[in-house]
Amino acid sequence: MSTLDKETQDRINQWLSSEYDQETVSKIQQLVDQQEETELLDSFYKELEFGTGGLRGIMGVGSNRMNKYTIGKATQGLANYHKKQFPDQQISVAVSYDSRNNSQSFGHLVADVFSANDIKVYLFKELRPTPMLSFAVRHFGCQGGVMLTASHNPKEYNGYKAYWNDGGQLVAPHDKNVITEVNAIKSVSEIKFERKDSNIELIDADFDQIYIDANLALSIHPEAVKAQKDLKIVYSPIHGTGITIVPKMLNAWGFEQVAVVDEQAQPDGNFPTVVYPNPEEEEAMSKAMQKGQELDADVVMATDPDADRVGVAIKLPSGEYQLINGNQIGSLLTYYVLSSKKDLGQLKANDYIVKTIVTSNLFSDIAESFDVKFYETLTGFKFIGEVMTKVQGKENYLVGGEESYGFLVGDLVRDKDAVNACAFIAEMAAYFKNQGKSLFDVLISLYMKYGYYKEKLTSLTKKGKAGADEIKQMMADLRADLPKELGGIAVSEVRDYEKGEATDMKTGQKSKIDLPKSDVLQFITMDGDVISARPSGTEPKIKFYCSVRETLEFTEDYGQISNRLDDKVRQMMADIVKD
Known part of the structure; x- marks a missing residue:
């Protein structure tokens, strides 16, 4: 006896019709x-949502899976929207793909559907990173673009990122409008799958040099690189697209000692040497760190499969290597860019940086100390890109980033760019080494100047329909019973981004949050500590971010204060993370 609800069963019956190919x-x-009801429920309980960033899901058959039909439907909807937005124009799009299983075939499928709709397609001949797709949209003057990737998700996932004509991922009103177009497609017969070769132009490896040269023009201290051309760099692409361009970029920058982690150099969608291809994970960085130790490297870096995120390990005074988190990487980059430009007399009155609401306030502290404006956005680099587009021509973007290891120096693209970040991290290491400082030395000096910020991210994975329902309930429970204190410290303010309001917990006074609505809750304590709760938009997870801060006056107190902050984080997280 089937326990599947009628809506799910109706979808299954539809997919068993002659509209779909025999294999499906x-x-x-x-x-x-075989009465695999859990698998059937998860595969068919809903349509795979074309969300505000596109599609992301497990590969397989079904309406809630990444496959020929869900990708075809998304592309047809996007094509229909483009035609409405750009009437009487020759529309063009750029398409790229990463190393994941099926990414190349999905990329060609997307190109087929666009071409069948008489849209010109600039299709990368071989896999290339997400930031190069963003760059290509702008370079070729396209109306949009699509990147086939699930970023750092596990190997069973794939995804579809949709871009607009500014090179950024879809934002309002286009995101919701495209979703409407996609949802309007009710039959497979409405999807044009027949490729028109005349509408497809391949982008070959010559394009790499255009991208490299554009980035190289952004270099701030080429003289430091020249002096430190033998800087020892270890790099791993973690079986992803980074291998196609990061070593070339570093060599073009002038670095001559770039050692690639051989075991992870080959693009491979099974990611055989890691559990998750995510440079946020210590396990994924372990081989690069091991090689760094062997070679006595100055800096160790690794990028995720689509090379838009970068993880970094730095050398400690003890000779050991330590991973630094996204907040630390971004703070170092922000300080390097702003301090260098100030020293060179290049800071302008209209310069600005950008960070997201769950990213360390150390970013904004640094900006304020240099009298540089900062913007704060919702989580997701597309919102940083949106700011860049809105103020383009009036204000000058310098650097931006988010705690999830995404950064961008300069405004060549409208998305996070690990290729660009790798080059600037290496240049930054060379610049400070030229002054006799390690990146660890610089990080400690930032903590002594601005306060020792310590952050922790806790993620709870909740898979399938049951998991999605559980995450929704967890957020509802938090809103229904707001914590009055965390770790014994009173909560002074609660920011509910879904309601668009902040509440003073002492007076009850409410104020408006001037950002789009998003399912995020943020708690600020009397000490200025911040804890945020947020369901992930790209993974079956709910995430809890904690940031605490304490004054650091003397270098020798670093270890003691670090332990004290760890204890504080643990106590605060225990009061809010309920699994």
Whole structure:
């Protein structure tokens, strides 16, 4: 006796019809015959949502999976929207893909559908990173673009990032309008799958040099690189697209000692040497750190499969290597860019930086100390890109980033760019080494100047429909019973970004938050500590971010204060993270 609800069963029956190819129908029928009801429910309980960043999901058959039909439908909806937005124009889009299983075939499928709709497609001949797709949209003057990637998700996932004509991911009103167009497609017969070769132009490896040269023009201290051309750099692409461009970029910058982690150099969608291809994870960085130790490297870096995020390990005075988090990487980059430009007399009155609401306030502290304006956005680099586009021509973007290891120096693209970041991290290491300082020395000096910020991210994974419902309930429970204190410290303010309001917990006074609505809760304590709760938009997770701060006066107190802040984080997190 089936326990599936009628809506799910109706979707299954639709997918068993002759509209779908025989291979798809056979796989679904097999699940039905074997009474795999949990798999059927997760595969069909909803349509795979074309969310505000595109699609992301597990590959397989079904309406809630990444496959030929869900990708075809998304692309047809996007094509329909482009035609409405750009009537009587020759529309063009750029398409790229990463090293994930099926990414190349999905990329060609997307190109087929666009071309069948008489849209010109600039299709990368081989896999290339997400930031190069953003760059290509701007370089070729395209109306949009699509990147096939699930970023750092596990190997069973794939995804579809949609871009607009500024090179940024879709934002309001286009995101919701495209979703409407996609949802308006009710039949497979409405999707044009027949490729028109005449509408497709391949982007070959010559394009790499255009991208490299544009980035190289942003270099702040080429003389430091020249002096430190033998800086020892270890790099891993973690089986992703970074191998196609990061070593070339570093060599073009002038670095001659770039050692690639051989075991992780080959693009491979099974990511055989890691559990998750995510440079936020210590396990994923372990081989690069091991090689760094062997070579006595100055800096160790690794990028995720689509090379938009970068993880970094730095050398401690003890000779050991330590991973630094996204807040630390971004703070170092922000300080390097702003201090260098000030020293060179290049800071302008209209310069600005950008960070997200869950990113360390150390970013904004640094900006304020240099009298540089800062913007704060919702989580997701597309919102940073949106700010860049809005103030383009009036204000000058310098650097921006988010705690999830995404950074960008200069405004060549409208997305996070680990290729660009790798080059600037290496240049920054060379510049400070030229002054006799390590990146660890610089980090400690930032803590002594601005306060020792310590952050921790805790993620709870909740898979499938049951997991999605549980995450929704967790946020509802938090809103229904707001914590009055965290770790024994009174909560002074609660910011509910879904309601668009901040509440003073002492007076009850409410004030408006001038950002788009988003399912995020933020708690600020009397000490100025911040804890944020946020369901992930790209993974089946709910995330809790904690940031605490204490004054650091003497270098020798670093270890003691670090331990004290760790204890504080643990106590605060215990009061809010309920699994």
